[in-house]
Amino acid sequence: SAVISQKPSRDICQRGTSLTIQCQVDSQVTMMFWYRQQPGQSLTLIATANQGSEATYESGFVIDKFPISRPNLTFSTLTVSNMSPEDSSIYLCSVDIASTQETQYFGPGTRLLVL
Amino acid sequence: AQSVTQLDSHVSVSEGTPVLLRCNYSSSYSPSLFWYVQHPNKGLQLLLKYTSAATLVKGINGFEAEFKKSETSFHLTKPSAHMSDAAEYFCVVTGTSGTYKYIFGTGTRLKVLA
Numbered sequence: 001s002a003v004i005s006q007k008p009s010r011d012i013c014q015r016g017t018s019l020t021i022q023c024q025v026d027s028q029v030t031m032m033f034w035y036r037q038q039p040g041q042s043l044t045l046i047a048t049a050n051q052g053s054e055a056t057y058e059s060g061f062v063i064d065k066f067p068i069s070r071p072n073l074t075f076s077t078l079t080v081s082n083m084s085p086e087d088s089s090i091y092l093c094s095v096d097i098a099s100t101q102e103t104q105y106f107g108p109g110t111r112l113l114v115l
Numbered sequence: 116a117q118s119v120t121q122l123d124s125h126v127s128v129s130e131g132t133p134v135l136l137r138c139n140y141s142s143s144y145s146p147s148l149f150w151y152v153q154h155p156n157k158g159l160q161l162l163l164k165y166t167s168a169a170t171l172v173k174g175i176n177g178f179e180a181e182f183k184k185s186e187t188s189f190h191l192t193k194p195s196a197h198m199s200d201a202a203e204y205f206c207v208v209t210g211t212s213g214t215y216k217y218i219f220g221t222g223t224r225l226k227v228l229a
Contacts, residue, residue, distance in 0.1 A: 031215060042205065042219045092158060102147050102215050108158040
């Protein structure tokens, strides 16, 4: 498995501002993922972030709104830009350790409230 | 396209009685299937996974699931519920072969009554 931490754990932000969420893993991993979980909902994949390449975004998510960085094999950031109350969600990162056959391990999440 | 359906949004059981959380999937190839649990204000924890080996999969905390290809099901069971099992449970199927993308079910909230 892997130990994954996220910062911040929660935040309250004003509309129109941006927040950068950090995801740190205790081992080197190739594939990292960012998810959004809106209140009372399931998880939706935002993008896949592989080191050394541009992030791949899912339908409905765009780089201008959710820019992602992946500078090395243990770290990634997701920025939520120009926030509105509709962005209030839990944002989770996950990693896929190749040797565990497609299994993803999740961070604790960042709880974001936009006023 | 791959999809997963969790048949119950809420399940209530009494402590000590069996748990059954239902999941049906649709896939054009042999998928990998997972169950995750999310306790309140916590991240997701892997309960168990099926990856084309034994069809009866045992997980943590006494949970198990059986892969039934003929029924396209992967139901989660536990013989005896504990109060600590109260949480949200997600059934997950992998997406297009080789992409390792997850497709989540809508979740089942399990309530355990004393």
